[in-house]
Amino acid sequence: MQPFVIHKGRAATIMLNNIDTDIIIPKQYLKRIERTGFGEFLFDEWRYNDDRTLNPNFELNKQSNNDVSILITGENFGCGSSREHAPWALTDYGFKVIIAGSFADIFYNNAFKNGLLPIRLDKKSRDELSLLSKNAELTVDLENEKVIVGSQEFSFSVEKPLKNKLLLGLDDISLTLKHEDKILAYEAAAK
C-alpha cells in the first residue's frame, strides 16, 4: 500500500446523511474478481441517466469538479453492506480523502486498508470547508492531523495505530505474522 502523508487536492461536496454502500457502488457491479475498475461505477445511479449518459445535475459531473480527490459529506457515510468495493470504487475514481460527520464502522476500517483517509469533522467545519473549497485546493496533513485551506486550519483526530499504518503504508498481514508464536500458543491452549 502507498503511504499517505500529505495530500493536496480539490474537494466536492455531497452534503447528505447516510450515504450507503448500495449508492456508492450498486451490487450489480460487485461481480468482478479484481480489486480495480470499480471507479467507473461509483455513485452509479446518481451519476448516470438510464441511457448511460452523464446526469448533468449530479455534483461530481459538474465541470468544476472534474479533478476532485476529496469528498465532503454528511453523517454515517458508508453505512450498509461490508463490501470493500465501496472504498475500491472511491479510490479508483480518484478520491484520497472523505470528510464526513461520522462513518459506519466497517466502511471506516475498509477505507484505511486501501489508503483512503476518512476524516471526521463537525457540521460547522464541513460547511466552512465546503465553501472555502470552491475556489481553493485543500491540504490534508495526516501527520499533524489538520486540513488546511489558505490561512484556515481544521483539526481532526485519527486512531494512532490506523494513522501509523497509513503513514508508513504497512501491510497488516506481515505485521500480524510477527505474532505467530502467540497465535500458535493460543491455538495449542484452545485444544
Added chain:
Amino acid sequence: MSKTLLDKLWEQHVISGEVGEEQLLYIDLHLLHEVTSPQAFEGLRFSNRKVRRPENTFATMDHNVPTKNPEVIEDEIAEKQLSALRNNCQEFGVHLEDITSYNQGIIHVIGPELGLTLPGKTIVCGDSHTSTHGAFGALAFGIGTSEVEHVLATQTLWQRKPKTIGIRLEGKLQPGVYSKDVILHILAKYGVSFGTGHVIEFFGSTVTNFTMDERMTLCNMAIEGGAKAGLVAPDNVTFEYLKDKVTGDFDAAVEKWSRLYTDDISLYDQLLEVNVNEVAPHFTWGTNPSMGISIDDKLPEITDENDRRAFEYMGLNPLMSPDEIKIDNVFIGSCTNSRISDLLIAAEVVKGRKVNENVTAIVVPGSKEVQREALKLGLDKVFTEAGFEWREPGCSMCLAMNPDKVASGKRCASTSNRNFEGRQGKGARTHLVSPAMAAIAAVYGHFVDVRKELSNATICNS
C-alpha cells in the same frame, strides 16, 4: 469482577495488544461466499500464503445464485465469480457447499443449521449480516475483503473493543406482530447509526420467549442500527436448538456456554428499554431501515432534505395512509426471514387465498434444508396454489445480484433487511416488512394490518 457477555467473549479471544488499543483476536469460524472473497484469495496467491486453518473456514454460494434454475448461470460475470470460489476452495482446501450441494443456502441460514454457529465463538464473514449469528451468544460481525484475506492468512483480526448497548425487551407481542416488527420499531425509534461503535445485546422476557429464528431476525438487523454485532445470551432455547447438531460432550459444552451472560446490566455503556406490548406491525416507507412506521400511522411529514429525497425516490407523499400504497412485488426470503418458521407464518396467512392480480410474488427458502422441511409440510403447494412462485434457495431479490430484481419504479413488500435506493434493482422501491405483512400485502395488493386478517387462533406468533 462482573463482566458483560461481550467482555467474556472478547477476553477469551484476545491474543495480543493492550486494553483500550487495537487487540489481536482469534477467529474461530470464518464463513465465505462468492462476492467478497475472490480478491482475498488473489492476495494470498500473490504473497504466496496459505489458508491457516481450512478446517475453521467454510464456504457456500448464495448471492449470485439464480433461484429459478440454479444450474444455469446466464450471467457470465456471475459464473466467473462462482467458478473463482470453486477453484479457490479447491486450491486452498476449504469446504464448499456448492450450488447443487445438499446443504447449500444463504450463509447466515446454514451456519446455524449445520451447527457451525455455536455460543462463545468468534465468527466473521465478508458480509454485514454476519450479526445474525450473535443470536447464539457468539461474537459475530461483518468484515471487508482485506480483513477476509487477513483472517484466511492468520486466523486473527486486529480489533478495537466496541462499547455495549443493552436493549431490554419486555412484554408479549400481539398476534400478528413478530420480531421483525420489533427490530423495525427499534430502528424507527433510534435511527440507523445509534449503534455505531457498539455491540447491541438484546435481553428481557420477550427475548427469553423468542425462538432461535426470532432471535436471529433481531440480531440480523442490529447492523441496520449501525451496530458491529447483535448478541443474545445463550439459554435453554439455544441449547435445545443445538442439541442434535453438535458432536462431542454436549453436557460439558452446555456447562461452558451457561456462563456466557452479562453479570450486571449496569455494566452496559447504554441501556434502552422497549415495551413490546404496544408494538404494531411495521413497514418502512423510505430509503433506510429507520424510515418506518406502524401500520396504524400515516406517512410522516417532510422534515429535511433526506426525507424529501426519500419521498421523491419512493414515489410517495407525506400523510398518505398505508392502504393507499399499491404493491407490485412481494418477496419472502433473505437471511432475515427465510427460515421455516417464517415460511409457516406466511403460509398460514395466504392459505386458501389468492395473490392479487397486480402482484408478482415469490417465496425463496433460505437453504436446501428449509426447502426440504417446507416440502415435507406441503408449504410449497400452499404458496403455489395461492399464486406465489416457489423458488430454489439463495439471497434472491434481497440485493439484485442475481436474476431476481424489482423493475424500476415498481414497489416491493420485502421481508429482507435493506430498503436503500437501488437495493433490489435500479429505481426499485423497497418496503421492509415481516413475512405475515408481506403475505397479506400479496393478497390485497396494498398494505393492510395483518392483525385484522388473522382468523381465530389459526395463527399464533410463536
